Amino acid sequence: xxxxxxxxxxxxxxxxxxxxxxxxxxxxSADLAEAARMLQPTSDDxxxxxxxxxxxxxxxxxxxxxxxxxxxxxxxxxKKAQEFIAEEGGIENVxxxxxxxxxxxxxxxxxxxxVCRIAPHHFPDVPRALEEFHRVxxxxxxxxxxxxxxxxxxxxxxxxxxxxxxxxxxxxxxxxRAEWEQMITExxxxxxxxxxxxKNHDFQEWAKRAGLxxxxxxxxxxxxxxxxxxxxxxxxVETFAGEVESFTDNKLLISASRPPKKTPQTSSK
Amino acid sequence: xxxxxNLLDILVCPQCKGALLYxxxxxxxxxxxxxxxxxVRDDIPSLLIDEAEPLPEP
Numbered sequence: 001x002x003x004x005x006x007x008x009x010x011x012x013x014x015x016x017x018x019x020x021x022x023x024x025x026x027x028x029s030a031d032l033a034e035a036a037r038m039l040q041p042t043s044d045d046x047x048x049x050x051x052x053x054x055x056x057x058x059x060x061x062x063x064x065x066x067x068x069x070x071x072x073x074x075x076x077x078x079k080k081a082q083e084f085i086a087e088e089g090g091i092e093n094v095x096x097x098x099x100x101x102x103x104x105x106x107x108x109x110x111x112x113x114x115v116c117r118i119a120p121h122h123f124p125d126v127p128r129a130l131e132e133f134h135r136v137x138x139x140x141x142x143x144x145x146x147x148x149x150x151x152x153x154x155x156x157x158x159x160x161x162x163x164x165x166x167x168x169x170x171x172x173x174x175x176x177r178a179e180w181e182q183m184i185t186e187x188x189x190x191x192x193x194x195x196x197x198x199k200n201h202d203f204q205e206w207a208k209r210a211g212l213x214x215x216x217x218x219x220x221x222x223x224x225x226x227x228x229x230x231x232x233x234x235x236x237v238e239t240f241a242g243e244v245e246s247f248t249d250n251k252l253l254i255s256a257s258r259p260p261k262k263t264p265q266t267s268s269k
Numbered sequence: 270x271x272x273x274x275n276l277l278d279i280l281v282c283p284q285c286k287g288a289l290l291y292x293x294x295x296x297x298x299x300x301x302x303x304x305x306x307x308x309v310r311d312d313i314p315s316l317l318i319d320e321a322e323p324l325p326e327p
Contacts, residue, residue: 003319069279075310075315078313100316100317100318104283105281105283
């Protein structure tokens with residue numbers, strides 16, 4: 001199942017690469033500024049950007065660190081990200097590798113920093129990816145994961161899952177804050193901080209970015225318009241003449257690190 | 270820095286995590302342990318296990 005699913009992810013993001021690179025939503029950097037505050041990058045750091053998508057995190061961090069390796073499952077996405085970063089000019093410390101987050105092609109302890117932004121909801125096996133993140137980070141290395149936060153209330157979470165799946169078949173699932181905290185600690189990281197940021201989406205841009213047809217956008221619109229008042233309030237759904245104009249969801253930022261090397265205990269004997 | 274050094278810089282086989290060799294004439298990275306060849310396209314190495322080409326037995 002994993003291979004055919006990953007082929008689907010690669011196909012989906014190869015087809016929509018251009019709109020992700022040009023996405024005003026992904027270029028907004030409030031979450032990246034927060035990630036930088038959490039990571040405290042220095043010019044000695046080597047950063048891995050896992051599932052880099054359009055390359056926005058790589059571009060943001062490149063001037064702040066020694067070098068960036070940007071990896072993604074979709075070659076087309078990497079090529080677009082490479083073009084995008086080249087167009088910005090003056091950035092020469094980013095390299096690109098086509099790689100699977102669950103089977104990273106990097107040696108143990110290769111990176112001092114790691115970011116993974118708005119991507120884990122596409123991973124079939126998040127604990128396995130976290131195991132890989134832990135392996136490739138140096139001891140004491142710091143990591144920030146940013147992803148869509150799943151609501152704690154089951155009926156809101158169900159609505160959220162339905163619209164995400166309707167928009168994008170490669171969406172597997174988002175996680176609640178408690179689920180993330182558990183996965184992070186179970187993977188052996190020290191959890192430092194979690195923070196929720198609201199994100200407002202222009203409905204049309206958001207729906208079309210995933211490559212939806214006109215009918216698909218209409219179906220998605222219907223789902224939002226017919227949702228209960230409680231759900232519409234939760235997602236701050238703004239409509240005009242029966243058309244959804246925007247809505248707001250929550251992004252979770254997780255700051256964690258690989259434990260530093262233990263100092264040898266002095267023997268009591 | 271040569272192309273091959275640049276490519277091999279912090280890169281291992283995604284399957285066995287062992288060292289890779291750069292094969293210049295075919296522009297690909299080889300894992301001798303797994304007998305797999307990973308292609309390089311437009312200077313971007315593709316390190317996907319499922320997409321790698323099996324190498325003939327020695």
